Amino acid sequence: METHNSYLAVLSIVILHLGLSAESIPVPKQVYQATITGLVAAGDDNIILNPRFEDGLNNWSGKGCKIELHESMEDGKVFPQSRKFFASATNRTENWNGIEQEITGRVQRKVAYEVTAVVRIYGDNVTSAGVQITLWVQEPDSREQYIAISKSETTDKDWVQLQGEFLLNGFPSRSVIYLEGPPPGTDILVNSLVVKRANKIPASARPFSKNATFGVNIIENGNLDDGTMGWFPLGNCALSVGTGSPHVLPPMARDSLGPYESLSGRYIIVTNRLDSWMGPAQMITDKLKLYLTYQVSAWVRIGPGATGSELVNVALDVDGQWINGGEIEFNDDQWHEIGGSFRIEKQPSYVMVYVQGPASDVDLMVSGLQIFPVNRQARFKHLKKQTDKIRKRDIILKFSRSGISNIVGNSIKVRQIKNSFPLGSCVTRTSMDNDKFVKFLVKNFNWAVFENELKWSWTEPQEGKFNYRDADELLDLCKSYNMEVRGHCIFWEMEYAIQSWVRSLNASSLMTAVQNRLTGLLTRYKGKFRHYDVNNEMLHGSFYPDRLGKDIRANMFKTAHELDPFATLFVNDYHIEDASDIRSTPEKYKQQILDLQEQGAPVGGIGIQGHIDVPVGPVVCSALDKLGTLGIPVWFTELDVSSSNEYVRADDLEVVLREAFAHPAVEGVILWGFWELYMSRKNAHLVNADGKINAAGKRFLALKKEWQSHARGRINELGEFRFRGFHGTYNVEFVSTAKQVNMTFVVDQGESPLVVSIDL
Ligand SMILES: *[C@@H]1O[C@H](CO)[C@@H](O)[C@H](O)[C@H]1NC(C)=O
Ligand SMILES: *[C@@H]1O[C@H](CO)[C@@H](O)[C@H](O)[C@H]1NC(C)=O
Ligand SMILES: *[C@@H]1O[C@H](CO)[C@@H](O)[C@H](O)[C@H]1NC(C)=O
Ligand SMILES: *[C@@H]1O[C@H](CO)[C@@H](O)[C@H](O)[C@H]1NC(C)=O
Ligand SMILES: *[C@@H]1O[C@H](CO)[C@@H](O)[C@H](O)[C@H]1NC(C)=O
Ligand SMILES: *[C@@H]1O[C@H](CO)[C@@H](O)[C@H](O)[C@H]1NC(C)=O
Secondary structure (H helix, E strand, O other): OOOOOOOHHHHHHOOOOOOOOOOOOOOHHHHHHHHHHHOOOOOOOOOOOOOOOOOOOOOOEEEOOEEEEEOOEOOOOEOOOOOOOEEEEEOOOOOOOEEEEEOOOOOOOOOEEEEEEEEEEEOOOOOEEEEEEEEEEEOOOOOEEEEEEEEEEEEOOOOEEEEEEEEOOOOOOEEEEEEEOOOOOOEEEEEEEEEEEOOOOOOOOOOOOOOOOOOOOOOOOOOOOOOOOOOEEEOOOEEEEEEOOOOEOOHHHHHHHOOOOEOOOEEEEEEOOOOOOOEEEEEOHHHOOOOOOEEEEEEEEEOOOOOOOEEEEEEEEEOOEEEEEEEEEEOOOOOEEEEEEEOOOOOOOOEEEEEEOOOOOOOEEEEEEEEEEOOHHHHHHHHHHHHHHHHEEEEEEEEOHHHHHHHOOOEEEEEEEEEOOOEEEEEOOHHHHOHHHHHHHHHHOOEEEEOOOOOHHHHOOEOOEOOOHHHHHHHHHHHHOOOEEEEEEEEEOOHHHOOHHHHOOOHHHHHHHHHHHHHHHHHHOOOOOOEEEEEEOOOOOOHHHHHHOOOHHHHHHHHHHHHOOOOEEEEEEOOOOOOOOHHHOHHHHHHHHHHHHHOOOOOOEEEEOOEOOOOOHHHHHHHHHHHHOOOOOEEEEEEEOOOOOHHHHHHHHHHHHHHHHHOOOEEEEEEOOOEOOOOOOOOOOOEOOOOOEOHHHHHHHHHHHHOOOEEEEEOOOOOEEEEEEEOEEEEEEEEEOOEEEEEEEEEOOOOOOEEEEEOO
C-alpha cells in the first residue's frame, strides 16, 4: 500500500529534530519519552490482550501463516528479551504473512494511539530484514485501509523495538493489527506488543534564545587575520592562507547581513587532500545555541587538478551525525557561493564544522566562511513592504452622481471575505471522515491536493484493477466547497514509488501502460483538476526515460495537454529551495524545464514541493528569483516544516509563507497537510490529534488574517471611498437614503487603482 510521500527518500540527511534538550524544553515531553520506553514493562491500559504471551497463543493468530510459542529457540541461543515467552510467525509464504490480533471494539476513532513492539527475525537465509507494524481496518461499507504504523530494519541477532503512532478517523467495523515484512521463509519473532492511548504532549514552551547575537559569525578568525589560527586540518591535509578571493559577501549572506559588510580577500587553501572528506575544520560546540536558526555562507573554489564536476559541502558533524550546511557542484576554477542553514534542537556533546567534497588530490579553497544566527523578524519588514506592492491594490469606490448628495459623509464599512491567493492543503480520503478536519480545511483553504489517492499506484494497484473511488469522493468534497484541486500526480519517476506490476513490464508494454494511464485518468477527469503534476521528481528519479527513452517526458506533457487542455501542467520536485541538494538546484531545475520546453512540452507551472528544513529567507528567495526568470508561475505544492518545538515550527512556517507571499513569481501555496498523524512528516502539524490548534496553527491563522483587508470611514465629498486592500472578494456596507446597502465586489490584480462604480 502506497503511503509514501515524496520526500521520504531523502530523510536520511535530515537529522535535527529527534531529541529534546534538557535545558530549553519543559520536563513533560521527556516524561512522555520515558513513558514510551517504559511501556513494555508497564502499560495496564494496553488494548492488546495477552501482549507478552504469558497466556500462550490465546487471542493471537497467524495471518496467512502458522504461529508458535517459545521459551527459547535454536538450542537456547534465542531467549525472550523480557518475561518468559515469545511467539514466532512461521511457514510464511508471502511478505504480508505474520502474527496478528483483532482489536475491533477496543480501538476508538479520533484517539491517538502509540504502539511498541519488540521483534526480531529468524531464518536460514536472512540476517536482516524490515519488519512493519500494520493496522488493517475495514469500514462498514467494506472499504479497506492499511495503516503503516512503524517500520524498522531488524536482525536475527538482537531484539529491536519498533515504535509508532496512529489515529483512526473513520468508523472501523473491524480492525486487526499485525506484523509483516520479511521475505517468505523468514520467521518473525515477537516478544511483546503494546497499543495504548498516546499521552497528550503538553504544549512546548517558546524557546527563548537569550542574547542571540544575530548576524555575528561564530567562526573564529573567519577573516584569516591571524593566519590559520582557530582552524585545523581534518585528516592529513595541509592548510595555508592565500589572497585574492572576493571582498564582497556572497549574495545570500548579503541579503541577511546587509550590503555594506565586506570580506578580507584572504582564503584558506587546502592541499595534500588524500580523501574527499578532508578540509579545514573548527569545533563550534560551545558557540551554538539550541533552537536558533544558523545561516551558513562562504565562497569556495577548487584547484586546477579537477577533471570533471566537483562537489563542495559545508558539513556539520553533530555527535557523529552528518548535517548538511549547504552543498554545490561545479566544474570550473571560479569562486562559487555556497550557502545553507541548520539548527540544533538537542544539546550535543560536540559539533564540528568542516568543508569537504572534492575528489582526493583536488585543492580546495574556502573564503569568508560565516555561520551566524539569522534574525528572521528583520527580514519580515522588508517582505511586508514587498507583499503590499504585489498582493494589494488601491481601490476607489465611486458612487454615481445622482446619488452622491444623499450619501456624502455617510459611514461605510468594507470587509474582505475572501483572499484570491490560492492557499491549499493536502487531504486524504480517510481524513474526510473526521468532521473537525473537514471544518478546518474548508474554512481555511481554497485549494486542495490528494496525498496518494490520485497516484497511479493507488488508482491501478494491480494491472487492470482500477480504484477511482477515493479520488472521486475527495473531488466531490472539494467541489462541494468550491475548492480548486491539483492533480497529483500522473507519473512519478522514483522506482520505489512505482507499483510492482508496472516495474515488471518490458519497454513496449510499459509504453502502452503509460498511454493507457494518461488516457484513462485525463479523460475521466477532464476539466476537473486545475493542475497536474505530470511526472513527479524528474530531478531525482529516471524510471521512465531509462526504459522508454529521453523523449518520454516531453511526450507525457504533450499527451496530457491534448487530453485536458484546461489543466496547467507542472513539474514538481523537492529540495529546490534550500541549497542542500546538488541534484535539484534551481539552476538544474531551470535547465530541465527549458529542455522540456525545447522539446515542445507545455510546462505551465513550476512546483517546489517545500518539504523544507530550517528555512532561511534569503536562501529560499534566491531559488525563487532564479526560477522566476522563466516567466511561468511557481507554486509551493507540498509545504511542510518540522520542529519538535511548535513555536519554532511556527517561525519556520512563517518564514516560508512570507517569502512565498512576497515573491512575484509565486502564485500559490499548498501545505502538505495540517493534522497530527495525518501528515507524512512528523512534528509538522498545525492541529493536534485532539483538534487543538497549536502554536504553528495559530501563526498560520494570524498570517491569513493579516492578509485580509478591512476598511471603514466616511464617503467623501466627491462621492468616493478610497482604500488599499489585498486581492480578493469584498463586501461593502453603507446606508443610502435610509436604506442599508450591502454588496460584494472583486479586486483583481492590476497596477492602476481599481475603480468600482456603484450606481445607486
Ligand atoms: C482472549 O482469549 C481468551 C482465552 O482463550 C478468551 O477467553 C477471550 O474470549 C479472548 N478474548 C477475545 C476478545 O477474543
Ligand atoms: C512448516 O515449515 C516446516 C519447515 O519449513 C515444515 O517442516 C512444516 O511441515 C511446515 N508446517 C506446515 C503446517 O506447513
Ligand atoms: C535458503 O536458500 C536455499 C538456496 O537458495 C534454498 O534451497 C532454501 O529453500 C532456502 N531456505 C529457506 C528457508 O528459504
Ligand atoms: C546576556 O547579556 C548580558 C549583558 O551582556 C549578560 O549580563 C547576561 O549574563 C547574558 N545572559 C545570558 C543568559 O547569557
Ligand atoms: C513484452 O511483454 C509482452 C507481454 O508480456 C509480450 O507479449 C511481448 O512479446 C514482450 N515484448 C518483448 C519485446 O519482449
Ligand atoms: C452583508 O452581506 C454579508 C455577506 O453576504 C453578510 O456577512 C453581512 O452580515 C451582511 N450585512 C448586513 C448588514 O446585512
